[in-house]
Amino acid sequence: MPPTLDLDIRPGFGLGQFELGMSLWTVLDFLRQGSNQHYFPQVDVKFDPDSPTTPVILHLRPHLDLLFSGHHQRLHTICLRRLQDPHPPLVLKYKNHILSSSVKGSEQTLLRLGVGQAFGPTYPGDDLCYPGVWFSFEEEGITRRDSLKSGRERSPQQTDRMQEVKRVIISQTSANEEDSDALAEVQICPVMxxxxxxxxxxxxxxxxxxxxxxxxxxxxxxxxxxxxxxxxxxxxxxxxxxxxxxxxxxxxxxxxxxxxxxxxxxxxxxxxxxxxxxxxxxxxxxxxxxxxxxxxxxxxxxxxxxxxxxxxxxxxxxxxxxxxxxxxxxxxxxxxxxxxxxxxxxxxxxxxxxxxxxxxxxxxxxxxxxxxxxxxxxxxxxxxxxxxxx
Incomplete structure (x- = not known):
């Protein structure tokens, strides 16, 4: 049985072992360590071969996508998906409170209702957006800016409280959330x-x-x-x-x-x-x-x-x-x-x-x-x- 991947959400700062602002070299070196290969057996590196300054994406299948900035190769955004995939089993926590679990015998699905109970109220919409973290109910495709715009145009009565969270995205907070750019460089933070x-x-x-x-x-x-x-x-x-x-x-x-x-x-x-x-x-x-x-x-x-x-x-x-x-x-x-x-x-x-x-x-x-x-x-x-x- 594969070991359980235990991850805690730190909005605006990181997820589990990964801190926003970490260098690409540091993260890959961490993943190469023998003990971590059990948790992340498959790592795919994607980049534009024609430009050394476009963002780099690490796919840690099946749960994690890590986006690194193009110029300084710093961890900019973390995307957590397939929360119920048991290979390996995943436990997601926030402030020592379990949000989701795919461990056999103690399965727990993260729903829109559960997000509200853990994080409190936020703008209504297709996604639930908080400073430094947002929760999506779609597998792929929607951007954060689109989510914020559509969310403020949609009434609370149109949302389904039992919707299952499909993706969790962690990024740095900024003064103007609508103007944040996924392709920008990472703000200076303590990990640097x-x-x-x-x-x-x-x-x-x-x-x-x-x-x-x-x-x-x-x-x-x-x-x-x-x-x-x-x-x-x-x-x-x-x-x-x-x-x-x-x-x-x-x-x-x-x-x-x-x-x-x-x-x-x-x-x-x-x-x-x-x-x-x-x-x-x-x-x-x-x-x-x-x-x-x-x-x-x-x-x-x-x-x-x-x-x-x-x-x-x-x-x-x-x-x-x-x-x-x-x-x-x-x-x-x-x-x-x-x-x-x-x-x-x-x-x-x-x-x-x-x-x-x-x-x-x-x-x-x-x-x-x-x-x-x-x-x-x-x-x-x-x-x-x-x-x-x-």
């Missing part, structure tokens, strides 16, 4: 604290990391200066340390001598920030910085959280406090002109699936474009998958 808000890239210098916290100071990482100890103090210990053994790219180095000892170094992997740091094995200072865009459908998808990088250009003068920037969803053509106007950068082909025979993708090949101090890895749809600073 400690995550990266923005990474400003300064070519030839390093990066400046801004975090979601009013008190946190930006962290500056300088190429050739910041040490491994500095990274540990500022960012905490890395999730992984990888000692580089692959030196195939050295064949392209013009300065390499036959008898020169190669400083292979080691990587500090901060998967939770979408950043790798290559550290010298002799001086232990940062030699290279790699930023990952976590593009759905790419070979590196889900290995790293999306890094919200922005490459900063040169200011027009000494008094320019807002130099131009190009962000992570900028197409390669614009970035190329931004970094090297009027020039065609050299390029190489890369296929990250060559060493992973079990991984097959419709478009696994990427191109590496070299600029002064920057290498961009670009997908076939002209989106930047990784940025490497050196």
């Amino acid at each position: 604290h400690g995550d990266l808000k923005e990474v400003v890239v300064k070519v030839h210098e390093g990066i400046l990391l801004h975090f979601y916290s009013s008190s946190a100071e930006p962290v500056r990482v300088r190429l050739g200066e910041t040490t491994a100890q500095d990274l540990t103090c500022d960012l905490g210990p890395p999730m992984s340390v990888y000692y580089r053994e692959d030196d195939r790219m050295t064949i392209h180095s013009k300065s390499r001598k036959e008898d020169e000892e190669i400083d292979t170094g080691y990587f500090y992997n901060y998967f939770q920030h979408g950043i790798d740091f290559l550290i010298s094995g002799t001086t232990h200072v940062v030699k290279k910085i790699i930023l990952h865009s976590n593009i759905p459908g790419s070979a590196m998808f889900q290995r790293y959280k999306r890094c919200p990088w922005a490459i900063e250009g040169r200011p027009e003068d000494d008094e320019d406090d807002t130099p131009p920037r190009k962000v992570f969803y900028t197409r390669f053509e614009d970035l190329s002109h931004f970094l090297s106007p009027g020039e065609t950068p050299p390029q190489m082909q890369l296929d990250r699936t060559e060493e992973e025979q079990q991984l097959t993708l419709p478009s696994s090949a990427t191109r590496l474009f070299g600029f002064d101090g920057v290498i961009l890895e670009v997908t076939e749809t002209s989106h930047v998958a990784t940025v490497m600073l050196f």
